[in-house]
Amino acid sequence: MQRRLRPVELDFAESAPLRLVFSADLAAPPAAVYRSLAVELGSTPAWFTAVTAATPTDGGAGRTIRLRGGIEFRETILASDPAARYAYRIDRTNAPGLTALLEEWLLSPAADGTRVRWTMAVDGNGPCRLALRLARPGVGKSFRDAMRNLDRRLTPARHPSPGTGR
Numbered sequence: 818m819q820r821r822l823r824p825v826e827l828d829f830a831e832s833a834p835l836r837l838v839f840s841a842d843l844a845a846p847p848a849a850v851y852r853s854l855a856v857e858l859g860s861t862p863a864w865f866t867a868v869t870a871a872t873p874t875d876g877g878a879g880r881t882i883r884l885r886g887g888i889e890f891r892e893t894i895l896a897s898d899p900a901a902r903y904a905y906r907i908d909r910t911n912a913p914g915l916t917a918l919l920e921e922w923l924l925s926p927a928a929d930g931t932r933v934r935w936t937m938a939v940d941g942n943g944p945c946r947l948a949l950r951l952a953r954p955g956v957g958k959s960f961r962d963a964m965r966n967l968d969r970r971l972t973p974a975r976h977p978s979p980g981t982g983r
Contacts, residue, residue, distance in 0.1 A: 833938030914945025
């Protein structure tokens with residue numbers, strides 16, 4: 818059963834009691850990365866394997882995300898700037914212990930592509946925050962794998978398939 822979370826705004830990305838922050842460099846240009854994050858939502862499970870389904874809601878103002886293990890998020894998009902930022906808060910979820918959650922994706926041009934910084938800003942009860950702190954290495958690996966998959970999807974010439982001899 819889904820519960821309503823506390824509505825937070827963009828400043829929560831910096832003020833949350835728990836912040837998990839991860840970065841990666843991609844060869845793909847910022848516009849292509851943004852398009853995959855914010856526009857081509859249905860393709861998310863193809864590169865972010867923790868996600869099983871991603872659908873826009875409310876005429877594109879929100880999203881519904883389903884994760885492996887049965888967790889579901891109903892989200893509201895708070896920032897959508899193709900040149901720099903994509904952020905959303907979770908309004909409803911069936912994840913236990915959460916009281917507030919915001920995710921922010923910052924995109925910046927890098928010498929050979931895009932620097933991606935993903936922040937999960939979280940508030941929850943003590944056991945929830947402890948579980949997320951303990952899960953930090955796994956969440957980080959999931960992010961790095963997703964960014965590697967996304968980069969391969971967006972820049973296939975730079976990532977030849979094994980056995981192609983290129």
